[in-house]
Amino acid sequence: MSDVRLKIFYSVAKNLSFTKAAEELYISQPAVTKNIKELETEYDMTLFLRKGNKIELTDAGKLLLFHSEKIIDIYKQIRFDFDLLKNNFSGTFQLGASTTLGQYLLPALMSQFHSMHPKIKMSLITANTRDIEKYLIEKKIELGLVEGKPSNKQLKYIPFLQDEIIAIAHTSQEISTRESLSLEELMTIPLVLRELGSGSLDIIRDAFQSKNILLKDLNIAMHLGSTEGIKSYLTHANCIGFVSIAAINKEIKNGEFQVIDIEGINIERWFYFVYNQGVPQGNSDLFIKFATTHYNF
Numbered sequence: 001m002s003d004v005r006l007k008i009f010y011s012v013a014k015n016l017s018f019t020k021a022a023e024e025l026y027i028s029q030p031a032v033t034k035n036i037k038e039l040e041t042e043y044d045m046t047l048f049l050r051k052g053n054k055i056e057l058t059d060a061g062k063l064l065l066f067h068s069e070k071i072i073d074i075y076k077q078i079r080f081d082f083d084l085l086k087n088n089f090s091g092t093f094q095l096g097a098s099t100t101l102g103q104y105l106l107p108a109l110m111s112q113f114h115s116m117h118p119k120i121k122m123s124l125i126t127a128n129t130r131d132i133e134k135y136l137i138e139k140k141i142e143l144g145l146v147e148g149k150p151s152n153k154q155l156k157y158i159p160f161l162q163d164e165i166i167a168i169a170h171t172s173q174e175i176s177t178r179e180s181l182s183l184e185e186l187m188t189i190p191l192v193l194r195e196l197g198s199g200s201l202d203i204i205r206d207a208f209q210s211k212n213i214l215l216k217d218l219n220i221a222m223h224l225g226s227t228e229g230i231k232s233y234l235t236h237a238n239c240i241g242f243v244s245i246a247a248i249n250k251e252i253k254n255g256e257f258q259v260i261d262i263e264g265i266n267i268e269r270w271f272y273f274v275y276n277q278g279v280p281q282g283n284s285d286l287f288i289k290f291a292t293t294h295y296n297f
Contacts, residue, residue, distance in 0.1 A: 003075070008035045013065045014140065016055055034220040069139060074076045076282050090119035093283040096141035098148075098199050099226055099230040100244045101271055102126030104144065105161075113290050120283055128225075129199035136276055143284040144274040146207065147244070148199025149206070157272040160291065165200060165207075165267040167260045168236040168252075183211060186262055190221035192230050199269075200227075204242050207227055209265045231257075242267070 011021035012032060022029040041049050046063035057065060076091065097106050101123060110122060124143060125230075127131075132144040133152045138203075150157035169176040175189065193215075194200045205215050221239055224230050230241040231248070240260060249255045273288050 005035045005039050006071060007030055009039055009064065010068045010072055012036060012048070012055075013057055013068070013136075014060060018055070018056075021050050021066070023062060025165075026147070037151060062136050069237050080282045089117045089283070089286060091283055092121045092123075093140040093143075093287065095133050095143050095287070096125045096127065096132040096134055097145040098129045099126055100147055100163075100200065100247055101145045103227070104244070104247045106272075109291055109294075113296060116290070117207075117286070120286075128195065128197045129202070130197040133274065136274060137287055139276075142275070142282075143287060146199055146272055146274050147269060148202045149269070150272065151202075151273075154277060156277050157274050158271045158288070160273050161271045163269050163271055165203060165242050165269065166245050167236065167240050167262050168248055168257045169260055170234065171256060171258050173238040175238050175240060178260055179258075180261040180263060182263050183213065183265065185258070186240070187213070187218055190219050190237070190239040192233050192237070192239050193220060194227070194230070194242075195223045195225045200242070200244065203267060203269045207265055211264060 008021065008027075011024050012018055015021050017027055018036075022032045025032070036047065043060070043064075045060040047064060048055045049058055050091050080169045094177050095106075095110075103123060103126065106124065106179065110124065114120070114122065125135065127135070129146040129148045132141070133155060135141045137152075137154055138215050145160065146157075147163065167181075169178075181189070193204060208215065208218070221237070222233060224233060227247045230243055231251070233239070234241050234257070248257055248290050252259060273291075275284060
């Protein structure tokens with residue numbers, strides 16, 4: 001089986017789409033179909049079941065996907081090891097990050113990494129923490145950076161950077177005149193929080209539970225899917241939002257938002273590198289080492 005056919009099969013199997021595989025590999029769809037048919041002829045096995053506009057892996061296809069993942073990982077490591085000998089790194093690198101990291105912290109670091117290793121083609125997917133963990137397990141990405149506490153036993157987590165979640169209000173709103181609030185006062189004020197599945201929400205929930213307060217006990221006005229959504233909402237509502245300090249530093253300095261101290265609550269957390277169990281290899285290992293030694297956001 002040629003390397004080209006293996007690569008094409010792997011792309012079709014992961015995307016469950018001939019069209020998406022063609023787009024991903026920059027080849028025509030007929031070329032994808034031709035290579036899959038040749039592969040099925042070579043092994044005398046049907047690899048995909050066609051059901052209307054959808055396809056599914058057969059048992060033979062699932063078995064080939066299992067082996068092809070290992071083979072492709074070996075090819076990547078061979079390339080990386082050769083690049084290491086030449087001190088000339090190349091290849092592709094799929095990175096996933098939870099929203100706060102992907103929007104506010106990673107772009108600067110990725111720019112620095114690209115300047116040092118311009119032949120490595122990087123891509124970044126942003127989603128909430130649980131989705132990033134899911135993408136790792138499905139091998140859609142090679143390395144993740146997430147917020148929240150480690151929770152998936154299939155994955156390994158390495159602390160990268162400490163962060164703090166703070167309560168804020170927009171300075172145009174009356175609530176921003178308060179510099180601090182007791183927990184009892186906070187429970188009466190409308191709050192805007194991140195969505196279910198967010199690492200930020202998990203950390204906030206745990207912080208309040210440590211004070212015997214459940215999320216359902218709070219006056220939650222809205223769950224929003226991004227920090228930017230929370231910031232925008234607060235400009236129009238007399239509410240308090242909880243966000244990462246990394247996402248709001250600039251606006252605080254500009255006087256747009258006021259930090260409000262919540263007595264008895266200090267919400268600190270770590271950002272983590274996360275990857276499938278084992279030792280990070282290739283460009284994943286290179287990026288982890290770069291980030292931990294060249295951190296300069």
